[in-house]
Amino acid sequence: MIKINKAGYLYIVMTILVGFAGVNTGNNLVYIVASALLSYMLVSGIFGRNNIQGIKIDLDFPEEIYARTDVPVIVKVLNTKRFMPVFLLKVMIDGKEVFCPFIRAESETTQHLGMCFERRGRHTIEDIYIASVFPFNFFTRFKRAAGGVKLLVLPKPCKCPLGQLFDRHSRSRGDRSSERVGHDVDILSIRDYVAGDPPKYINWKSTAKTGDLKTKELSSVELQHVMINFDQMDKADTEHTISCITYMIVSLIRSKVPVGLIIGGETYKPNSSPAHKLKILAKLALYGEN
């Protein structure tokens, strides 16, 4: 694709005028000027075309992309040409653009671009275009460099009063002692002292009774899990509800609280791992999409 710029129109008009002057004066020096102008137009086309050849664009998105939240995208521009550098390259992605003034031959440059997606769900960046006015700003040449980049945009997190969102049974009820050995609450057992046990865990009563050093084994504390039943929630404002749940999932998992989700008849058991978070947030992102 090619677009003629203002300077390009001026240049074309000037070339026509000079050519006209050449023909009508029969002056070969004017012909030389006209020939040079035409020739420069041709050479500018060749250089302009070559400038946007052999370019690969790679987009690096963050793992979690939330709707209506600015996302920093790393745009990697690779010039695969062996000899020719790239000048004045513009990369256009979804109406936004980054500018690379100069890329050496066979090298890569990295630029940052802030993007924002309005809605949750699947997104496809259909076309990534590159454009350049090189060499003379007479014409802007465009080329589709890449496209079909698929993204999943997670719902926008929105802070809401939690009580309205899930029932009493689903609420976190604080912590409880677990079966695992730890250093927190109840005595699980008493065992023989092993060198290195902290003196504060020595059970003096049993030591006195048996005559051997005895150590207390305490249980660890684990947080109560949270189960969110999305199916049973009020759907008057689905998007708002999804946003609130998203916020809650993100903030709970950040606090290591295992979160589970019941959505569309599917149940996701509580867990606090990042992979689990992404899995349930993806379910929320795709809610309502076929």
Add this chain to the structure above:
Amino acid sequence: MVKIKDILKTITSLCVITGYASVFQYVSGIYSIVFLLLLGISIYSDYQGIVRLPRWSLNVASFLVLILSVSRVNTEFLVEPILDALVILIAIKLLEDKKFRDYMQIYAMCMFLIMGSSLISLSIVFMLYFSILASFSTMSLILLAHFSVDEEMAISKENMLKIFTHSLLICAIAIPSSVIFFIVLPRTNNPILNFLNRDISSRSGFTDKVTLGDVSDIQEDSSVIFRAEMKTLPDNELYWRGIVMDKFDGVSWSATRGHGTLSPTVRGHTVSQTIYLEPYGNNYLFALDKPVWISLRSSVHMDTLSYSSKAPIEERIRYEAMSVPSGALQEEKIDRDRYLQMPYNFAPEIGELLTKLVGAIEGNETEVVKILFNYLKWGDYKYSLSDLPVSSAPVQDFLQTYKHGNCEYFASSLAVMLRMAGIPARMIGGYRGGYYNDTGKYYLVLQKNAHVWVEAYLAEKGWIRLDPTPAASEIPSVAYSSSFFLKLRIIMDTFNYYWNKFIIGYDFSKQLLIISQLGSSLKVLQHPNLKIHWNEIPVKKLILPASAFMAILLTVALAFVKRRSREERLLSRFLRKMASHGYEKCRSEGLEEFISRIERPDLRDKAHQFAADFHRIYYRDCPFTQQDIKRLKDHIRRLR
């Protein structure tokens, strides 16, 4: 880092200076002073950041300059006022706080300046200015493209160097395509704006009337009058005939139209020439003595065997001529009164001298001519350029008092004495000698070579050439031939010659000739019985230099190209093959990882075989053998 706008300002100033230099000799003094003043101010304010004048005030100033220049334009004086206006407009533009469009306007106006110079002079110097301006403009335009994106952009020195090399590359590539455009752009035989062309490179030379002393003025001029493309001739045959003067009024000679034979016969070997005549403001066409044919359509063939153009020669012209340099000019019947004409009661003292010299042999015309010729050529008369007898009786003064003079005095005296002795005679004005350019195979003839000689009519021989001027080192053309600068000038003139021949002289007829030659060449190539006779191809002249050039080009290219190893070449061949199947390997991807992405099982297996073999050999840390390469190539061939 370097700021684009700083470099842009510098190069723009250089563009403007180049544009001005191309026309400075045609720009009025006051305009030049104003231009240089404004240029100085703009350069100073660009680098010192002085507050600029408001744009509207500069626009008003530009408008006033335009009005003033337009009021000076008339049909005789058309281009110069426009050039005056352009230089001032450019200087005013430089004063502005320049944006993208301002720079574009400056470059456009610089180009118009160069074009304006081409309407006034067709000199090869145009090419010098044009090349410099084109190089500067190319670089400026690339920088301007950067400037248009961000006016405050700064780039590294390495980047700037790349821009510089790219601009040179663009210029280099533009040259051959410009040549093609120059050849093919449409031309017409009758350009309607031809009146705009005005080559004022030369304005001296012979006029219709030659007063004694005039030719010495012409001889002071070392500009070129014409170039004659031809083979070399002996020096005594190098007389270039122009004007034939038959009327003498005692002080000057002039040409009249008489009633002679329109086709006098000349016998002898013919010499063909192609003459490139510079504009000199008169009508006479020069050719080797004695011209029998001139190809110029608008030429007038006069009865004195001289040719003239219908209109004064105001632009460089080219014509073919055929001459017979040796031998007499036969003419059955001449107008004796015309060639014996003398002013009434002219110089009785010359009559006395004549009686003394040839009184005894009156009636034998040949002997009379011989005696008079020898009297002047080998007698007491000396060649001189200084203290010439310029008076109301120059011939008498020359013969009796001064006894020195230049060719006009010698020729005039001989012609006068011949006429007084009853032998028809006439003066021929033209050029003598020339400097042969072996490269271009042409004679370079300067105004310095201006010369006059005599033709006398003998009944049994016809018109014979008599040059009574003695050989002398003071003769301007002879003195110049021993000058150190002559050789340099001849070398430099080769460029001028080819410039005029191929560039300035290229017209509609040559364009048609090229097209027809191209057409006939294509027909020959298509002929079924075409046989190329290799032994007829000029090997030394064509093929050897071309091969040498190609070899140099190849060596330079190889020096720049990074030579890849065999393994790299094999791998890139494999990847190209896979790409043709729609599988592109990412840079960060390993070979095995890449192959595992291939969906077609058969292709994947074949690719695996290649990769396995390749890795096995590659990690062996030994050079690839011929068998290894052959096997890997086979793997690649099987990737279908």
